[in-house]
Amino acid sequence: MTAYLVGIDNGSQSTKVTIYDEHGTVHARGRVPLRPNAMPEPGAVEHPDDDLWDSIGGAMRAALAVFEGRVEDIRGVGLCTIRFCRALLRADGTLAQPVLSWMDDRVSRPYEHADPDVRYVTTSSGYITARMTGRFRDTAANYQGVWPIDTDTWSWLPEPDVPREMLFELVNPGELLGTVTEDAAAHTGLPAGLPVFATANDKSVEALGSGLADDGTVLLSLGTYIAGMTTGARNVRDAEAFWSNFACRPGKYLYESHGIRRGMWTVSWLRDLLGEEDRLNEGAATVPAGSDGLVAVLDWLAPVEAPFRRGAFLGFDGRQGPFHLYRAVLEAIALTMHGNAEAMAAELNTKFERVLVSGGGAESAVLMQIIADVFNRPTRTANGGAGLGSALCAGVGLGLFGGFDEAIEAMVRPGTEFVPDPATHQLYRRLGAMYAELPSHTDPLFRWMASALD
Structure with a gap:
């Protein structure tokens, strides 16, 4: 039965x-x-x-x-x-x-x-x-x-x-x-x-239902708020690059990196402006890595500690069209979260060997490939999520499984894997170093704009 x-x-x-x-x-x-x-x-x-x-x-x-x-x-x-x-x-x-x-x-x-x-x-x-x-x-x-x-x-x-x-x-x-x-x-x-x-x-x-089970894997949760997550047994206090949250296994913790506010909301906002999502994804796949020099700054919702920040596109020179705008946002998501994940890994004294991606954004093949190329790691879609994680907990509670590991083995199925391209990764590595410095240049501008418009 x-x-x-x-x-x-x-x-x-x-x-x-x-x-x-x-x-x-x-x-x-x-x-x-x-x-x-x-x-x-x-x-x-x-x-x-x-x-x-x-x-x-x-x-x-x-x-x-x-x-x-x-x-x-x-x-x-x-x-x-x-x-x-x-x-x-x-x-x-x-x-x-x-x-x-x-x-x-x-x-x-x-x-x-x-x-x-x-x-x-x-x-x-x-x-x-x-x-x-x-x-x-x-x-x-x-x-x-x-x-x-x-x-x-x-x-x-x-x-x-x-x-x-x-x-x-x-x-x-x-x-x-x-x-x-x-x-x-x-x-x-x-x-x-x-x-x-x-x-x-x-x-x-969501992390449980996605199959996140070890500290060598980072899970990117592509939601309204985008976060990078990994797991461990220590309740790490006063970390600078992440915060410790309760995991969905008793006594374990979920470490959550800094994230992107209005992350996939920004993608939806752009889609509503530019047209159908499938067409945008197909078009973005034809745009070269780096979006012909177009860069997106993703503060469509400013962080609490820097309320003056705003979202922006930088680097127009006449070559770019709607597909460049869309790809630039996808690249900014991957570059931002790579920097956040690396900072978390350094503070945890670990190294991420694999990337899992959950949420609606994982259905975009072009975004998945960008993430794989930016992280330079095998990147797999997560077929589960919070619904499956909830059902796993019920199965464990009922005694259908001997524990959470057995429940994951029985119910979580591996998704599609994307393999990084070494040459594209080298370009993104250089772009990532530039991207990390952008706030030092844009913050003075946005501060001035906020005071001028106040």
């Missing part, structure tokens, strides 16, 4: 539900886009109404509607949601106010109790767990930043700055959160009593 596992991936732009078997084969998918964020005042960014729970219900029902297996053969659910959100709940587990997005200024500050209706303070995963199971339990691996958690022990600090009775019970990835309630069954279409298992923060779950 086939055992099926459900992976929930509630991301920043949509909720995706995928039903897998224990071999990693996809049997059904459902997706519901999230509604635009509400911004009721400067600095406030909220998920409107009950959008997260509504989208999970809609995506689950959509997946079940096309699922050809028996619903009673679904063995468990893995739950992954957006990291760095904050949910304020009433005593019954419903929202006292809309969920605060990771972009909301308030989540960068410790919680201040101002609303008497608030009984619990939790993450987005804690909130969805409460709605799904009726239990006030959450994964420890989705608490990072200002939460009162001991990152060595994965437990609450002895004297948290939030009253302990307002915090959820913590469990590790792969452990049981609870079972689907009758109300949640009516909302999602899942059977009541189905076990729901903890995962981690969305980047760590």
Whole structure:
């Protein structure tokens, strides 16, 4: 009898539900886009109404509607949601106010109790767990930043700055959160009593589902925020080139490099301006490496420490057209992330021998080849992601696998490999050295522009 596992991936732009078997084969998918964020005042960014729970219900029902297996053969659910959100709940587990997005200024500050209706303070995963199971339990691996958690022990600090009775019970990835309630069954279409298992923060779950398992591999996550990630056993504090996050394996850590804000968003923005993505990818493949001297500066969303920065294209001389613009952005992504990954590797005293790439950008053959040529390493697409990582956690929790390594071996399938071209790499090596110096030249210009336009 086939055992099926459900992976929930509630991301920043949509909720995706995928039903897998224990071999990693996809049997059904459902997706519901999230509604635009509400911004009721400067600095406030909220998920409107009950959008997260509504989208999970809609995506689950959509997946079940096309699922050809028996619903009673679904063995468990893995739950992954957006990291760095904050949910304020009433005593019954419903929202006292809309969920605060990771972009909301308030989540960068410790919680201040101002609303008497608030009984619990939790993450987005804690909130969805409460709605799904009726239990006030959450994964420890989705608490990072200002939460009162001991990152060595994965437990609450002895004297948290939030009253302990307002915090959820913590469990590790792969452990049981609870079972689907009758109300949640009516909302999602899942059977009541189905076990729901903890995962981690969305980047760590994505890393697990992509097959990241050793410190000789770097995973480039091509999302709205582009990051480079690797894994290890040390809780590295006060690093300069990366930060340590909880991994999706108990006791392990995910090291995350500096990244690109609005990374693949910039690619989508350019595509909307210039035309169809397939045509742009085909055209960009005909442009020589280096884009005939055109260089993109990718600060379409300025970093917090340098708010004056802006995005730019430099080096026009009349040879360039729309395909050059597109390739220049793809090259800037690869060059930026190579520099960030190398800085992380140096601080970790390791060397990356392989590159994995996840996210929608991995579907672009021209971008994959650029990454392989820039890194000068074999570069492979990751077929999984947070949905598969969620299902892996459910499989481990159910005992279908002897552990996370066995689950990866059973369910994660290798993607397409791209081999670097040595001559192209030499060109990119020279371009990368120039690219690393660009901010020292563009920062004074953008500072002057910001002051002139203020």
